Amino acid sequence: xxxxxxxxxxxxxxxxxxxxxxxxxxxxxxxxxxxxxxxxxxxxxxxxxxxxxxxxxxxxxxxxxxxxxxxxxxxxxxxxxxxxxxxxxxxxxxxxxxxxxxxxxxxxxxxxxxxxxxxxxxxxxxxxxxxxxxxxxxxxxxxxxxxxxxxxxxxxxxxxxxxxxxxxxxxxxxxxxxxxxxxxxxxxxxxxxxxxxxxxxxxxxxxxxxxxxxxxxxxxxxxxxxxxxxxxxxxxxxxxxxxxxxxxxxxxxxxxxxxxxxxxxxxxxxxxxxxxxxxxxxxxxxxxxxxxxxxxxxxxxxxxxxxxxxxxxxxxxxxxxxxxxxxxxxxxxxxxxxxxxxxxxxxxxxxxxxxxxxxxxxxxxxxxxxxxxxxxxxxxxxxxxx
Amino acid sequence: xxxxxxxxxxxxxxxxxxxxxxxxxxxxxxxxxxxxxxxxxxxxxxxxxxxxxxxxxxxxxxxxxxxxxxxxxxxxxxxxxxxxxxxxxxxxxxxxxxxxxxxxxxxxxxxxxxxxxxxxxxxxxxxxxxxxxxxxxxxxxxxxxxxxxxxxxxxxxxxxxxxxxxxxxxxxxxxxxxxxxxxxxxxxxxxxxxxxxxxxxxxxxxxxxxxxxxxxxxxxxxxxxxxxxxxxxxxxxxxxxxxxxxxxxxxxxxxxxxxxxxxxxxxxxxxxxxxxxxxxxxxxxxxxxxxxxxxxxxxxxxxxxxxxxxxxxxxxxxxxxxxxxxxxxxxxxxxxxxxxxxxxxxxxxxxxxxxxxxxxxxxxxxxxxxxxxxxxxxxxxxxxxxxxxxxxxxx
Numbered sequence: 001x002x003x004x005x006x007x008x009x010x011x012x013x014x015x016x017x018x019x020x021x022x023x024x025x026x027x028x029x030x031x032x033x034x035x036x037x038x039x040x041x042x043x044x045x046x047x048x049x050x051x052x053x054x055x056x057x058x059x060x061x062x063x064x065x066x067x068x069x070x071x072x073x074x075x076x077x078x079x080x081x082x083x084x085x086x087x088x089x090x091x092x093x094x095x096x097x098x099x100x101x102x103x104x105x106x107x108x109x110x111x112x113x114x115x116x117x118x119x120x121x122x123x124x125x126x127x128x129x130x131x132x133x134x135x136x137x138x139x140x141x142x143x144x145x146x147x148x149x150x151x152x153x154x155x156x157x158x159x160x161x162x163x164x165x166x167x168x169x170x171x172x173x174x175x176x177x178x179x180x181x182x183x184x185x186x187x188x189x190x191x192x193x194x195x196x197x198x199x200x201x202x203x204x205x206x207x208x209x210x211x212x213x214x215x216x217x218x219x220x221x222x223x224x225x226x227x228x229x230x231x232x233x234x235x236x237x238x239x240x241x242x243x244x245x246x247x248x249x250x251x252x253x254x255x256x257x258x259x260x261x262x263x264x265x266x267x268x269x270x271x272x273x274x275x276x277x278x279x280x281x282x283x284x285x286x287x288x289x290x291x292x293x294x295x296x297x298x299x300x301x302x303x304x305x306x307x308x309x310x311x312x313x314x315x316x317x318x319x320x321x322x323x324x325x326x327x328x329x330x331x332x333x334x335x336x337x338x339x340x341x342x343x344x345x346x347x348x349x350x351x352x353x354x355x356x357x358x359x360x361x362x363x364x365x366x367x368x369x370x371x372x373x374x375x376x377x378x379x380x381x382x383x384x385x386x
Numbered sequence: 387x388x389x390x391x392x393x394x395x396x397x398x399x400x401x402x403x404x405x406x407x408x409x410x411x412x413x414x415x416x417x418x419x420x421x422x423x424x425x426x427x428x429x430x431x432x433x434x435x436x437x438x439x440x441x442x443x444x445x446x447x448x449x450x451x452x453x454x455x456x457x458x459x460x461x462x463x464x465x466x467x468x469x470x471x472x473x474x475x476x477x478x479x480x481x482x483x484x485x486x487x488x489x490x491x492x493x494x495x496x497x498x499x500x501x502x503x504x505x506x507x508x509x510x511x512x513x514x515x516x517x518x519x520x521x522x523x524x525x526x527x528x529x530x531x532x533x534x535x536x537x538x539x540x541x542x543x544x545x546x547x548x549x550x551x552x553x554x555x556x557x558x559x560x561x562x563x564x565x566x567x568x569x570x571x572x573x574x575x576x577x578x579x580x581x582x583x584x585x586x587x588x589x590x591x592x593x594x595x596x597x598x599x600x601x602x603x604x605x606x607x608x609x610x611x612x613x614x615x616x617x618x619x620x621x622x623x624x625x626x627x628x629x630x631x632x633x634x635x636x637x638x639x640x641x642x643x644x645x646x647x648x649x650x651x652x653x654x655x656x657x658x659x660x661x662x663x664x665x666x667x668x669x670x671x672x673x674x675x676x677x678x679x680x681x682x683x684x685x686x687x688x689x690x691x692x693x694x695x696x697x698x699x700x701x702x703x704x705x706x707x708x709x710x711x712x713x714x715x716x717x718x719x720x721x722x723x724x725x726x727x728x729x730x731x732x733x734x735x736x737x738x739x740x741x742x743x744x745x746x747x748x749x750x751x752x753x754x755x756x757x758x759x760x761x762x763x764x765x766x767x768x769x770x771x772x773x774x775x776x777x778x779x780x781x
Contacts, residue, residue: 097485097486102488
């Protein structure tokens with residue numbers, strides 16, 4: 001890849017069920033002020049932030065041009081701002097492209113979402129389906145996940161108690177991680193007795209409704225070193241789009257995740273992804289997805305997932321020590337939140353969850369019904385020596 | 387700007403633009419534009435590395451529509467990116483494609499802008515842009531009579547109204563040469579007086595005839611790195627530079643304070659860093675996002691950094707006609723066709739076609755060495771592009 005690009009700072013509002021006391025502009029301002037304080041940057045075309053990339057969604061915000069109402073927070077009054085209207089990890093993909101193209105050196109990435117505003121997230125994701133064939137049968141992302149969960153649990157033989165342990169672990173991990181997440185611990189029996197949402201997905205298997213904003217400062221190497229003593233380099237990016245109609249896919253195949261990872265690893269010069277990462281953060285919107293995505297990145301031999309989970313494979317590979325998406329992040333900020341967790345690990349700022357000597361991490365984002373679109377990011381700190 | 391590598395436009399495709407494309411669904415309409423762009427570039431989907439997609443999703447109320455549109459875009463198995471910035475979306479998609487290729491991440495990128503305005507309510511959708519507490523009661527979608535009032539104030543009602551109608555009829559004459567255009571009315575100059583009175587009034591002096599259309603349509607463009615572009619195309623349109631300038635929401639209870647327009651600000655900066663001191667002689671054709679005849683006139687002054695009544699005279703003297711001294715919108719512009727998520731991309735695409743010499747009936751009858759294209763959206767947001775016939779020097 002051309003010139004190196006680094007992440008210099010991360011900030012996040014509390015992620016909580018109902019951020020009623022702030023409008024989305026206010027949530028974004030909390031993030032912006034923290035980033036400016038951490039880096040000492042200003043919106044300044046010479047040596048400051050030269051462009052902003054926002055992440056939000058018109059339908060979640062019920063606002064046409066959802067970035068229009070926040071020009072000031074994005075520093076875009078007589079300046080450049082563009083909105084990634086996709087899953088948040090894609091904003092880092094685009095920030096990398098924008099900086100490597102040579103157009104700018106320093107970029108603000110800032111995403112927001114208030115999932116609590118709508119009566120149901122399912123009303124939003126229902127409209128992702130085409131109005132002719134799949135919308136009339138009532139599909140939404142949750143129902144599509146139910147179909148994927150059915151197929152995957154049957155194929156892998158993963159037990160209900162194993163799913164419950166994934167949820168319990170996620171919530172316990174979130175309590176140890178320094179990013180502010182409003183999430184309460186649960187017992188396995190709470191999970192196994194929670195109401196059914198989309199068989200076999202129970203309500204505690206699903207990521208909670210979440211409001212919040214998250215942002216980063218991203219800069220070209222020279223600028224990054226001036227801003228921050230230990231930038232985290234984006235050394236590989238890759239994404240992949242699968243078919244839209246669920247019937248056109250093998251929904252347990254991990255086709256798009258495997259291709260996305262292959263691309264990111266090629267760019268980062270990684271041959272064996274299964275051994276390459278000290279920390280891994282995956283977007284697990286539902287409990288069954290964590291083992292499924294782990295298979296996609298090759299952490300567990302095929303058809304051995306049940307044993308792998310029982311042998312604490314997740315802990316051994318340092319998967320989702322932040323709690324992951326199951327601990328609560330808005331759908332469209334999933335991958336950006338995962339990247340933030342990896343960045344904190346690589347900067348040595350992961351508190352009680354810190355993996356000693358973590359040098360290289362993988363962050364993952366996913367969007368669309370049953371994982372139609374996957375993004376992967378390889379992040380490294382200086383001295384990773386690989 | 388130290389651009390990593392040059393990017394050339396090697397393919398352009400447009401669906402037919404119309405008020406009702408009932409015979410196709412969204413992916414099918416996009417497919418029309420994609421196929422045409424691939425054919426012009428002489429490649430297949432197998433050659434495309436990345437697909438960039440954008441529109442305004444509240445219009446059709448489809449969440450993350452790139453997921454469904456994969457059927458029509460050909461994005462299956464590809465890398466993708468979805469970028470939106472309101473009315474400027476199409477131009478922002480071009481900027482994104484330029485970044486993706488210039489960065490070295492991709493050699494060939496396909497960008498798609500689309501809108502099927504028939505499937506939603508455009509003015510309702512745009513009104514939803516305003517703050518629900520402070521702005522929504524004031525917002526009238528994209529309709530505004532303020533610019534007309536200002537021009538009348540400055541130049542007198544008779545001259546201003548005549549200039550707006552002259553601009554409108556010139557644009558229709560251009561659209562008549564563009565078979566893809568939505569509104570091709572066959573207007574003649576002797577209809578001007580009648581239209582000025584009989585066209586339905588929308589807001590103040592803004593009448594239906596002055597306003598852009600609501601269209602269904604898609605535009606696709608193919609971008610390639612310098613090396614690849616040279617192999618694919620005898621004359622690519624090279625992206626020399628571009629600039630994006632947003633601004634805050636601008637309803638102001640303290641009156642209409644004089645402010646620098648984003649158009650003039652963008653042009654000043656773009657011209658300064660590209661050595662353009664006399665845009666009228668250094669730029670050969672301008673595809674401008676003109677949402678109405680009134681804005682069309684007014685924005686000529688801003689983008690071309692004109693003073694006094696120079697912009698009115700350009701219209702009165704037909705300088706902006708396709709065969710005039712400074713052709714503007716030989717495609718017919720936005721007044722003729724406006725599928726919003728595609729509209730700003732069509733401006734860049736049409737400027738590219740002029741440089742490539744592939745604009746057909748509406749090719750301007752003179753050499754085109756440098757073209758400018760503008761996107762407009764949000765609250766007076768501007769994206770401004772310079773395209774050239776010669777490969778830009780690496781700064």
